[in-house]
Amino acid sequence: MKILLTGGAGYIGSHTAIALAAEGFEPVVLDNFSNSHPTVMERLTEVSGRSMLLEQGDVLDTDWLRQVLQRHHPVAVVHFAGDKAVGESVAQPLKYFHNNVGGAVSLMRAMVQATATGGGDRTPALVFSSSATVYGDPATVPITEDFPRSHTNPYGHTKLVIEDMLTAQCKADPTWRVGVLRYFNPVGAHPSGRMGEDPDGMPNNLMPFVTQVAVGRRPFLNVYGNDYPTPDGTGVRDYIHVMDLASGHVAAVRTLLQGSQGFTVNLGTGRGHSVLEVVRAFEQVSGRAVPYRIAPRRAGDVAQCWADPTLARTLLGWKARFGLEDMCADAWRWQNLNPQGYRSA
Numbered sequence: 001m002k003i004l005l006t007g008g009a010g011y012i013g014s015h016t017a018i019a020l021a022a023e024g025f026e027p028v029v030l031d032n033f034s035n036s037h038p039t040v041m042e043r044l045t046e047v048s049g050r051s052m053l054l055e056q057g058d059v060l061d062t063d064w065l066r067q068v069l070q071r072h073h074p075v076a077v078v079h080f081a082g083d084k085a086v087g088e089s090v091a092q093p094l095k096y097f098h099n100n101v102g103g104a105v106s107l108m109r110a111m112v113q114a115t116a117t118g119g120g121d122r123t124p125a126l127v128f129s130s131s132a133t134v135y136g137d138p139a140t141v142p143i144t145e146d147f148p149r150s151h152t153n154p155y156g157h158t159k160l161v162i163e164d165m166l167t168a169q170c171k172a173d174p175t176w177r178v179g180v181l182r183y184f185n186p187v188g189a190h191p192s193g194r195m196g197e198d199p200d201g202m203p204n205n206l207m208p209f210v211t212q213v214a215v216g217r218r219p220f221l222n223v224y225g226n227d228y229p230t231p232d233g234t235g236v237r238d239y240i241h242v243m244d245l246a247s248g249h250v251a252a253v254r255t256l257l258q259g260s261q262g263f264t265v266n267l268g269t270g271r272g273h274s275v276l277e278v279v280r281a282f283e284q285v286s287g288r289a290v291p292y293r294i295a296p297r298r299a300g301d302v303a304q305c306w307a308d309p310t311l312a313r314t315l316l317g318w319k320a321r322f323g324l325e326d327m328c329a330d331a332w333r334w335q336n337l338n339p340q341g342y343r344s345a
């Protein structure tokens with residue numbers, strides 16, 4: 001059973017490919033490598049013990065995408081491909097609406113066309129990478145899926161628009177089965193140390209920033225704000241191990257294939273950790289010091305955000321297994337063995 005992973009060479013997509021392969025699915029990685037390194041394909045083969053199928057190209061190319069769908073006949077598509085840097089989305093909103101919203105429109109049209117011209121196949125199930133960012137600045141925590149949605153930047157806006165497009169399409173064509181996964185804060189790496197997060201340039205997220213300081217690539221960590229209304233003043237987030245996130249996708253695909261009509265669920269642990277708690281846990285696990293400086297708050301950052309993951313447990317039979325120490329240990333192993341990420345290879 002083939003599963004097409006758009007953006008499958010990226011951070012979350014590559015770890016999901018490993019988890020799907022381990023469960024007997026056949027992942028097909030589709031990527032244009034705009035934010036990933038082709039070396040990941042060799043690592044995917046090495047870690048999974050099987051050669052991974054690759055389709056190199058752009059999701060904006062609807063015609064090519066239709067051909068890919070007709071070539072592989074995947075039972076499900078997981079749509080990871082997109083741009084994800086909040087700051088960049090504020091500076092270049094059109095890039096985000098073009099690639100994220102345009103990419104989703106292109107994929108959905110290709111799915112319609114492939115089904116119509118492919119000999120009566122069922123439309124593949126679709127799993128979409130959404131984000132806790134759709135909750136904007138939540139009034140309370142923990143966050144349940146019925147909280148009001150809003151956006152504080154164009155990146156978040158694209159996720160809202162795509163969720164709405166998917167809802168409209170499911171209404172228009174009840175044969176569509178869509179799972180929307182709202183990720184909280186994915187961190188960590190595959191425990192082999194062969195795969196992990198490899199941001200280009202200055203990291204936007206906490207964990208790669210911490211690991212790059214620990215490995216000596218950067219002199220200190222910027223902690224954006226220490227005057228939030230949280231126990232130590234720094235922002236609190238629901239960090240989730242990327243392998244837990246990956247198994248959440250396997251559970252989502254299975255649930256859709258077993259007849260679910262669709263769902264929208266949070267993927268988080270249900271626990272929040274502050275920036276300073278993460279730094280301390282990382283220092284303990286790695287034995288390295290992580291010097292930091294307090295910097296001004298970043299526009300659009302919220303004080304605290306963590307999930308109520310009950311619905312994912314009930315609907316998908318999934319729950320996170322790894323804690324903060326595992327996340328730090330695996331992130332550190334990856335960075336320590338690959339100081340320059342995939343470019344170290």
Ligand SMILES: NC(=O)c1ccc[n+]([C@@H]2O[C@H](COP(=O)([O-])OP(=O)(O)OC[C@H]3O[C@@H](n4cnc5c(N)ncnc54)[C@H](O)[C@@H]3O)[C@@H](O)[C@H]2O)c1
Pocket residue numbers: 006007008009010011012013030031032033034035036057058059060079080081082083084099103129130131132183184185186205
């Ligand atoms: N990492 C996070 O913190 C986080 C949190 C919530 C949601 N998400 C969402 O999850 C998804 C995956 O995130 P990630 O962290 O793995 O990001 P990533 O940048 O590592 O992976 C995205 C992949 O998509 C590819 N891509 C981008 N545009 C493409 C296009 N037009 N055609 C083909 N390939 C294209 C990139 O080359 C990259 O390999 C994204 O949609 C992101 O918005 C990520």
